[in-house]
């Protein structure tokens with residue numbers, strides 16, 4: 001068979017050689033030794049998820065820790081899955097979480113010398129490389145229809161052999177030039193298949209940077225590399241693009257491990273060095289005591305929109321992701337509580353291979369610590385931005401009460417045992433919402449030992465003795481007096497000693513006051529809150545509780 005002739009017959013319009021692309025268009029990058037080039041290669045489906053972010057962090061760290069390049073390539077070869085605006089969503093979501101690309105697809109066009117970065121714009125390149133494989137005798141056109149493939153499959157099932165297009169089952173593997181011409185003259189559609197030389201029982205070894213040495217089965221299937229429309233499959237586009245774009249490390253989900261043999265055989269066929277593969281583990285969660293994969297259908301927390309809608313600070317998400325990305329991160333953080341997160345040296349070896357466990361409670365806990373380190377003024381700005389996008393009516397209140405809100409956010413955050421009240425914007429707004437009359441409501445009930453009438457009596461005494469200029473100890477002293485005058489122990493320990501002598505203790509009285517003013521049984525220090533709220537509001541709320 002004259003393969004050159006076959007190639008020419010199929011792709012007469014492709015005039016470039018692969019050397020042209022390799023040497024002139026995409027020459028080796030000039031980077032310092034050890035610099036890593038990574039890419040995020042999402043499909044523009046409009047759904048950007050935690051898995052993308054997880055992988056993107058790995059890409060970003062590898063590139064930026066080594067003085068390399070972090071690139072965005074859009075894998076838009078599947079027309080059906082394309083969604084308008086998806087690229088903007090990808091870029092803006094990742095940017096929100098602090099990940100910036102050095103090269104690739106962008107909102108205002110592309111940057112970099114290794115484009116185009118949209119696979120849909122690279123058809124001619126893939127065809128050139130496919131033509132080259134045809135010339136080598138390592139790819140061929142296949143004219144089988146869906147029905148014919150189905151029939152092959154049925155026979156394989158019946159004979160109890162491996163299904164697929166390979167060996168003697170590959171009907172068009174050995175068509176003559178004349179037969180190909182005949183099919184073409186009939187205007188039959190065709191795909192291009194890779195001609196595998198792998199053995200059905202064969203295995204080979206490959207090092208995965210996360211999983212270590214793997215021994216896996218060889219590919220023996222003649223997989224499709226170009227579809228009937230001349231657009232490549234993932235397998236082919238991955239190999240050609242990652243080679244030409246000079247990617248050193250391919251970070252992708254473990255779902256690609258099963259097709260790694262195909263990619264490996266193609267790299268070998270072209271005599272190209274394989275990139276370092278880094279197959280990340282699935283993100284898992286605990287569900288009813290069992291570990292399972294996070295699912296798009298069941299788990300809203302899989303989508304990145306979830307975190308933005310709730311208003312998680314990007315620093316919190318970043319900090320949390322690192323705890324699941326690298327098993328030694330938490331230890332490092334304990335030893336370096338105040339270091340910037342990028343000082344931590346991320347390594348592939350410390351990544352999980354058995355499924356990274358995602359846990360929202362843990363994210364919340366980490367977020368409390370992260371927010372504690374962020375100045376209240378900054379939290380205020382972040383909260384306001386969030387409200388502008390996700391809770392408009394709150395934004396107006398927040399901006400017209402800026403100073404007070406900043407003071408509210410600062411409460412109890414200094415000192416030895418700082419309060420850790422703040423987690424994410426929606427929760428933060430709820431947490432301070434009592435301040436605004438528009439949101440204030442009585443949420444908790446008075447202590448069990450105090451009925452409505454008794455509470456009113458205590459509150460009246462409070463109102464009558466209230467002096468907004470009292471300092472904190474004068475203020476509390478007055479509450480002690482109200483307590484003892486009304487049959488409550490002025491100190492909890494007195495009550496503990498002789499409970500039968502009292503109706504309760506000073507803590508119960510404070511709780512009544514707290515509920516009247518804030519609506520909740522627990523909150524930061526009431527005296528400080530009153531100072532922020534101002535005298536008129538405090539009096540108004542107590543009066544309301546009395547009447």
Ligand code: GLU
Nearest residue numbers: 041042043075238251252
């Ligand atoms: N487009 C593929 C995906 O979204 C990319 C996989 C890869 O990174 O190679 O899963």
